[in-house]
Amino acid sequence: MKKWLSLTMIFTLAATMLAACGGGNAEQPADETPAAEQPAAETPAAETPAAEQPAKSDIKIGMVTDFGGVNDNSFNQSAWEGLKAFGDASGIEYNYLQSAQDSDYIPNLNQFVQEGWDLIWGIGFLLQDAMLEVANQNPDAKFAIIDGVVDAPNVASVTFKEHEGAFLVGVVAGLMTESNKIGFVGGIDIPVIQRFEAGFREGIKAVNPDAEVIENYTGSFAAADQGKAAAATMYNQGADIIFHAAGATGDGVFNEAQEQKAAGKNVWVIGVDKDQSITFGNEITLTSMMKRVDQAMQTVSQSLVDGSFTPGIVNLGIAENGVGLPENNPNVPADVLAKVQEFSDKIKNGEIVVPETPVE
Structure with a gap:
């Protein structure tokens, strides 16, 4: 075509x-x-x-x-x-x-x-x-x-090329995790969501190969209660950062993070598709994977x-300005953003080819 x-x-x-x-x-x-x-x-x-x-x-x-x-x-x-x-x-x-x-x-x-x-x-x-x-x-x-x-x-x-943008937020998560446990909450297990997971895992591995990634596909893009339950399990297992690619199901991830923060835990969510700090606030939104x-x-x-x-x-993808991080990232230190830019440039010039499925 x-x-x-x-x-x-x-x-x-x-x-x-x-x-x-x-x-x-x-x-x-x-x-x-x-x-x-x-x-x-x-x-x-x-x-x-x-x-x-x-x-x-x-x-x-x-x-x-x-x-x-x-x-x-x-x-x-x-x-x-x-x-x-x-x-x-x-x-x-x-x-x-x-x-x-x-x-x-x-x-x-x-x-x-x-x-x-x-x-x-x-x-x-x-x-x-x-x-x-x-x-x-x-x-x-x-x-x-x-x-x-x-x-x-x-x-x-x-x-x-969701996997390219997800790689960049994986770099953020890999460098900023304190527990070395990071969560991924997906919606329905379809190729587009697998690309999010694959890129996220690769970005984490590129900067922190010792970090453990916990994943959960809820099977829905419209079940905030399931997103909340998945996030609760991950946070209780020690994850301190969760990236969701689950549509409205991800609202529940943010809701659980708010409760965990209120209880004194230092946890974060990485949003998806748009700058979700606008909706859920900078207190719990580490950054977002803009699509x-x-x-x-x-x-x-x-x-x-x-x-x-x-x-x-x-x-x-990244080269076409189709995916990336928000313009403003107040919770991400300058040295981490510099590393994100370094990897972004490598993906753009073909030095790094990000896999599209978690099994690649």
Whole structure:
């Protein structure tokens, strides 16, 4: 399948768009109701100079979540914030349909098709099969998916090199652990989550081969209680840092860390997908593995508006600014950040190739 846009062009454009949007929505919690039920912008039109308001567009872009939902403080929320920021800046119509279970994927995708939406996003690997079926049945519709590869002539597939970003937070964990026990909480055991674990383990091993990694796949991206229970077990086993790649299940990891901190234990969580210190605070968030889903959403959506939308596959890693650490890391010492940069440069120039599965 042919490549969709050059990677450098994609993230140059994304950075420009993000600056144009002010980046403000990326740090706000997602709205709890679909956008179609709310005003298109958060500031009343009367308070905004006419010159600053985007021209109204007839283009409609929809998004189907997996069952983590747009308030998962992680993956789906980052996607929704990216689409919302783009919609508010460009004047397009945008909305989402939330999936409560796997059986909702095809009906939700088909609803957007039947209503004539111009681009339909699927968020997550779990929508891959459903999108392939719907895309094949509707060859004139345009689709895009995050974290899946759909081999159809009307689908743009955006994937990330999670293992590269996870390697960097593994370096942080390996250098900052005091107990030499580190936890990893995954959601569903699928390739994308395995990439998180694989990179995390390799980053730890690169700087602290004596550290023990304890892992637990909860089997869900929407079970905070299971995340909390997994974290409690790990902290009680002596882990002092836990990295989660579990969507809303990870909320429970943070909740347990808060309780452990209150009890006097020096424990940390490494967040995922977005800067989770914004939601859970710097008191328990050591750092986060940023996965710039919001920028990818904006970039592909802009290509539709520009008339340059081209199906195909793109894979975004450190070199493409698709994964990495947040800009601000107040809990990570300068010498550790310097080591992170050193390894980041080695990955970027090919000196280090990070494995994609824990068994490699």
